[in-house]
Amino acid sequence: MTDTPGAPRTAGSSPTSDTVLEVTEVTKHYPVLKGLMRRQVGSVRAVDGVSFTLRAGETLGIVGESGCGKSTLSRLLCGLEKPVSGQVRFRGTDLASLNRAQLRSLRAKIQIVLQDPFTSLDPRMTVDRIISEPLRIHGWGDSRQDRQRRVRELIDMVGLSQEHLRRYPQEFSGGQRQRIGIARALALEPEVLILDEPVSALDISIQAQIVNLLGDLRSALGLSYVFVAHDLSVVRQISTRVAVMYLGRVAEIGPTGNLFDQPQHPYTAALLSSVPSPDPTNPSLDRRIALRGEVPNPADPPSGCSFHTRCWRAQELCTREQPTLTSRNPGPHTTVACHFPVSATSPVPN
Amino acid sequence: MVTVTSTPAPYDKSATTQPLLQVRDLSVDFVTGKTRASALRGVNLSVAAGETLAVMGESGSGKSVTAQAIMGILDTPPARITSGQVWFQGQDLLTMPEEQRRRLRGAEIAIAFQDSLSALNPVMKVGDQIVEALRTHLDISRRDARTRARELLERVAIPAAAQRIDEYPHQFSGGMRQRCMIALALALSPSLLIADEPTTALDVTVQADILRLLREMKEETGMSMLLITHDVGVVAETADRVAVMYHGRVVEHGSVVDVLTRPAHAYTRALLSSVPRLDAPAHRLPAIPGTPPSLLTPITGCPFRPRCGFASPECAVSEPDLVEVMPDRQAACHHTQEVIEDD
Numbered sequence: 043m044t045d046t047p048g049a050p051r052t053a054g055s056s057p058t059s060d061t062v063l064e065v066t067e068v069t070k071h072y073p074v075l076k077g078l079m080r081r082q083v084g085s086v087r088a089v090d091g092v093s094f095t096l097r098a099g100e101t102l103g104i105v106g107e108s109g110c111g112k113s114t115l116s117r118l119l120c121g122l123e124k125p126v127s128g129q130v131r132f133r134g135t136d137l138a139s140l141n142r143a144q145l146r147s148l149r150a151k152i153q154i155v156l157q158d159p160f161t162s163l164d165p166r167m168t169v170d171r172i173i174s175e176p177l178r179i180h181g182w183g184d185s186r187q188d189r190q191r192r193v194r195e196l197i198d199m200v201g202l203s204q205e206h207l208r209r210y211p212q213e214f215s216g217g218q219r220q221r222i223g224i225a226r227a228l229a230l231e232p233e234v235l236i237l238d239e240p241v242s243a244l245d246i247s248i249q250a251q252i253v254n255l256l257g258d259l260r261s262a263l264g265l266s267y268v269f270v271a272h273d274l275s276v277v278r279q280i281s282t283r284v285a286v287m288y289l290g291r292v293a294e295i296g297p298t299g300n301l302f303d304q305p306q307h308p309y310t311a312a313l314l315s316s317v318p319s320p321d322p323t324n325p326s327l328d329r330r331i332a333l334r335g336e337v338p339n340p341a342d343p344p345s346g347c348s349f350h351t352r353c354w355r356a357q358e359l360c361t362r363e364q365p366t367l368t369s370r371n372p373g374p375h376t377t378v379a380c381h382f383p384v385s386a387t388s389p390v391p392n
Numbered sequence: 393m394v395t396v397t398s399t400p401a402p403y404d405k406s407a408t409t410q411p412l413l414q415v416r417d418l419s420v421d422f423v424t425g426k427t428r429a430s431a432l433r434g435v436n437l438s439v440a441a442g443e444t445l446a447v448m449g450e451s452g453s454g455k456s457v458t459a460q461a462i463m464g465i466l467d468t469p470p471a472r473i474t475s476g477q478v479w480f481q482g483q484d485l486l487t488m489p490e491e492q493r494r495r496l497r498g499a500e501i502a503i504a505f506q507d508s509l510s511a512l513n514p515v516m517k518v519g520d521q522i523v524e525a526l527r528t529h530l531d532i533s534r535r536d537a538r539t540r541a542r543e544l545l546e547r548v549a550i551p552a553a554a555q556r557i558d559e560y561p562h563q564f565s566g567g568m569r570q571r572c573m574i575a576l577a578l579a580l581s582p583s584l585l586i587a588d589e590p591t592t593a594l595d596v597t598v599q600a601d602i603l604r605l606l607r608e609m610k611e612e613t614g615m616s617m618l619l620i621t622h623d624v625g626v627v628a629e630t631a632d633r634v635a636v637m638y639h640g641r642v643v644e645h646g647s648v649v650d651v652l653t654r655p656a657h658a659y660t661r662a663l664l665s666s667v668p669r670l671d672a673p674a675h676r677l678p679a680i681p682g683t684p685p686s687l688l689t690p691i692t693g694c695p696f697r698p699r700c701g702f703a704s705p706e707c708a709v710s711e712p713d714l715v716e717v718m719p720d721r722q723a724a725c726h727h728t729q730e731v732i733e734d735d
Contacts, residue, residue, distance in 0.1 A: 107595035108566070215683045216451075245450035245622065247699075250666040250679035257676070272595065275668040279677060299673060316600040317670050318625030322649045327600055327629050336565055 061133075062234055062266045063096035063119065063152075068128035070114050074341050086341045088114040090290035091128070093367070096234065101260065101267040103281030103298065105274055105313070109340055111290040112270045116238045119268060120152045121145055132234070150180055150230035157239040160211045160219050169214075169222055170207040173197065176229045196225040199262075201255060217248035221255065228259070238270045253280055274317055278302055286310045289340055289348040292367060296376025306370060306383035308353050311390070331390045347381065354391045355382045410482070411438035412616050413462070413584055418476030420457055422687075423469060429687040431457045431471070433640040436714070439584065444610060444617040446627040446648070449637035450663075452684055458637070459588050459620045463503055464493055480584070499529045502577035506589040508569040512561040518572045519545070519557030525579045544575040548605060567598035571605065578609060585610075588620045603630055624667050628652055636660050639684060639695035642714060646721035656723035658702045658731050694726065702727040 069092075071085040089111040096102050104112045117123040119130055121137045129136045132152060140148060167175075173196055176182075177189045197207060200221040211219065220240060227235060237256070241249040257280060260267060271277050277284060278298060285295040286307060294307035305311040312331040319326035333352045338344055344351045350360040359381050367377040384390075420432040432454045439445045449455040460466045462478050464485060478485040480501065485493060497503075505511040513521055522541035526532055532540070538557075545553035548571040561569055570590065577585060587606065591599040607630060610617055619631055627634050627648060634651050636644040636659070644657040655661040665678045682699045685691055693708040694700070700707070706726050714724040717732075725731060 107597065217683060246624070247450060247663055247666050247680035248683065250668070250677035251681070253668070253677055254679055273668075274596065275670045278670060278672075279668045279674050281674075302670065313596060314670065316597045318600070318603065318623065318629040319671075320624040320628050320652065320664070320667050320669070322628040322652050325629050327603060330600055332601070332604075333597055336567065 060098040061095050062098050063268070064129075064131040064134075065095070065119070066093050066129045066131070068092045068115075068118055068125045068130060070111075070118055070123060071126050084341050087290045087343065088340065089118060089125070092287075092290075092292055093128075094285060094292065094295060096266050096268060098233075098266055099260070099264060100283065101269050101281045103277035103284040104268060104270045104287060105272065105277050105284060106287035107272065107313075107337065109289075109337060110287040111340075112287055113238055115287070116154065116236045116268065116270045119234075120154045120236050121149055122154070147180070150176075151232050152234045152236065153227040153230070153232040154236040154238060155220075155223055155227045155240050157243050158216070158219065158223075160223070165211055167210070168207065169197070169209055169211070172211070172222060173207075173226045173229060176226060180230055182230060192229065196228055199228065199259065200225045201251075215248070216244050217251060220244065220252050224252075224255070224259070228263070231263075232265070234266050234268070236268045236270070239272070240269070241276060242271060242273060249276065256280060274302075274314065286313065289338065289343050291348065292379065293349065294376065294378045294380075295367065296378075300376050304386060306376060306378040306385070307349075307380045308355050308382075308384055309349050311384050315390075347379075355384065355388075357382065410479070411440045412481065413437075413439040413618065414477075414479040415458070415462065416477045416479065418458065418461060418478065419474045420454075420461055420466065421472045421474050423472055427688055430690070431640055431687060432461070435476070435637075435640075435642055437635055437642065437645075439616045439618055441583070441616055442610075442614050443633065444619055444631045446619045446621060446631035446634045447637060448621055448624070448627050448634055450622055450684065452639070452687060453637040454640040455620050455622075455637050456588060459586055459618065462618070463497065463501065463586060464490075495529070498525060498582075499580045500582050501584045501586065502580070502582035504570075504574055504577045504585060504587040504590045506592045508566070508573040509561060511573050512569065512576070514561055517558050517560055518564070518576075522576050522579050525576060529580050541575075541579070544579055545572065548572070548575045548578075548609075549601075550575070566594055567601060570594060570598075570602050574602075574605065574609070578613070578615075581613060582615060584616045584618065586618045586620070589622070590619070591626060592621070592623070599626075606630065624652065624664065636663075639691075640687065641695075641724065642722075643696070643725070644721075644723045645714070650721055654732060656717050656721060656728045656732050657725040658700045658727055659696045659725075660723075661731050661734075662699070662701070694724075702730055 068089055070089040071087055073082045074084040074086060076083040092115060106112050118125055124138060129138065132148060170193060174189055174193050177192060183189050183192060194204060197204065202221055241252050244252060253276060259265060269277060269280055281298045283296060284298050284301045286293045288309050294301060294310045305314055312333050315330045335352050338351055346362045347360040347365050350356040365379045365381050367379045369377050370383050415435055415437040418432055418435040422429040422431055435458055447455045447458060461473060473486060519541045522544060523537040526537040526540060542553050542557050545557055550556055550568060550571055564572060591602050594602060621627060631648050634648050635642045638659050644651060644660045651660060655664060662680045666680055668677060680699050685695050694711055697703045697707040712724045712726050714722045717723045717728045
């Protein structure tokens with residue numbers, strides 16, 4: 043692992059002019075403290091050497107189970123957390139190289155949308171104030187009228203009406219709240235939205251509305267998304283590329299269709315096979331790849347490939363050597379961190 | 393179209409073919425101050441011995457209120473049961489003395505919740521909780537109860553059960569804690585397990601494990617299951633029959649295969665097509681417009697009408713009854729025929 047700028051780049055992350063975000067070997071550790079003196083006895087590698095690029099207009103889906111590091115990663119991407127090593131570059135600028143004022147103005151370009159944005163907001167603020175707050179803070183436009191016009195434009199953009207502006211958060215349903223959260227995130231004309239589980243608290247019928255809205259806004263405004271979610275079916279719907287994370291590392295990353303139809307990492311294959319099928323004539327759980335054991339403690343990850351303790355394909359090599367993301371063909375666009383990737387013909391356990 | 397009303401015949405205690413659980417015309421209001429929300433409006437359900445009935449719906453549909461009313465854990469007030477009966481093994485749970493009902497709960501009717509952390513006692517070892525449940529209901533020595541507790545934990549695949557029996561709930565992972573709760577629920581071999589969103593908080597690989605475990609336990613013990621869920625996939629993988637709820641009523645009911653592959657209610661149909669699919673390339677999801685109507689304002693006509701692509705003037709006038717639309721299938725929709733034929 044290196045934090046030298048210009049370090050060799052892993053496959054699939056060569057930056058081009060339309061690269062919006064470039065993430066290079068990003069690592070975030072949290073200390074594990076113990077005892078009265080809060081002595082550090084170890085560290086949790088929440089995110090461990092993650093690299094990828096996000097191109098303009100693209101949606102990168104990030105999937106994985108609890109504790110895989112996907113939420114820490116989304117906080118790193120918008121500068122809410124600082125990596126211990128590695129870089130997050132927005133349009134070529136390393137977020138870590140900026141002072142507070144610079145970081146604040148750059149954050150306008152990278153906005154984050156959370157599962158329920160209202161849990162962090164003042165229930166006594168009207169929707170008008172909620173959406174206009176970032177405009178006021180960043181001194182957007184020349185006048186108050188400018189900002190009011192912008193708020194009306196935003197509320198329209200997310201499919202709500204002007205009369206909603208006078209109301210309070212608690213008067214809205216989950217889907218409407220998420221629309222307001224999106225309007226607020228779009229206020230300062232960002233280029234990138236980090237969407238952290240944006241639809242997981244919503245009912246199915248509402249979830250589809252928000253997924254469609256996000257798709258429309260992406261094309262209308264030329265946005266790029268990082269879409270973090272545990273729901274694989276939703277991720278398939280919205281993402282152009284997908285990264286699968288396990289214990290802080292990327293196990294596999296590639297174009298959505300390739301990754302879902304021909305998973306190469308055993309963990310990706312197991313994860314996909316565990317999703318219950320809504321078609322009762324074609325149940326999926328009978329054909330599922332059952333993994334042994336549980337996710338290991340991230341403060342004490344296994345040697346070599348961190349998945350080897352649960353993998354049915356693991357061999358001696360996997361216990362010793364950590365695999366790097368490499369292109370394995372015939373899918374040149376997918377890279378996989380596995381010594382023994384699966385193919386359509388590989389036998390699977392159940 | 394057959395239009396026989398599906399309101400069941402009066403409950404006959406002596407009949408041997410009665411379902412294990414029968415909910416009849418159950419209505420529940422929530423009253424706070426001057427506002428009254430009708431959470432359930434005449435719900436009919438039945439669960440036969442050995443079968444799994446899924447109650448599927450979105451927030452506010454009434455699925456959880458139904459489960460809570462059956463279990464007798466509704467907060468009253470604000471909730472008020474305004475009508476209905478819940479027949480279980482020939483007795484109406486709603487009119488029986490609380491003491492009798494408490495004995496039934498746990499022994500004959502067990503409950504598995506979404507959140508095992510709050511369902512288990514945090515300051516009591518997992519094994520002791522099972523021992524306590526066994527000794528409360530059975531004449532059994534502490535030693536025998538402990539052996540039985542270990543067997544139960546082994547049965548739900550807790551590794552090293554003999555050691556972990558003496559651990560506290562927080563020492564288990566989410567999936568393992570869910571297993572402990574299932575072990576506790578099944579300790580007294582109940583004839584009915586009510587599972588309220590049992591896998592909703594779990595990761596997908598853990599969810600698959602728990603669904604498999606529930607299925608195995610059901611096959612092994614022959615118990616019935618009432619599964620409350622919002623997840624179409626969970627219904628498809630686990631249940632025999634499904635009741636779809638919307639705005640406090642059952643709007644469609646039938647076998648899982650029939651309902652999910654050939655819906656007869658416009659809502660079921662719209663809901664199923666808005667579910668994103670793992671095996672389908674990205675496409676624009678046919679979302680249902682709008683939001684469910686508020687439970688606070690009484691509505692005339694079909695509550696799904698404002699969001700429905702099939703709605704006609706008739707739907708604004710009268711709320712459709714739940715009627716038999718084909719053998720073993722009921723739907724409450726004025727446009728069932730069109731919904732079925734529309735492919």
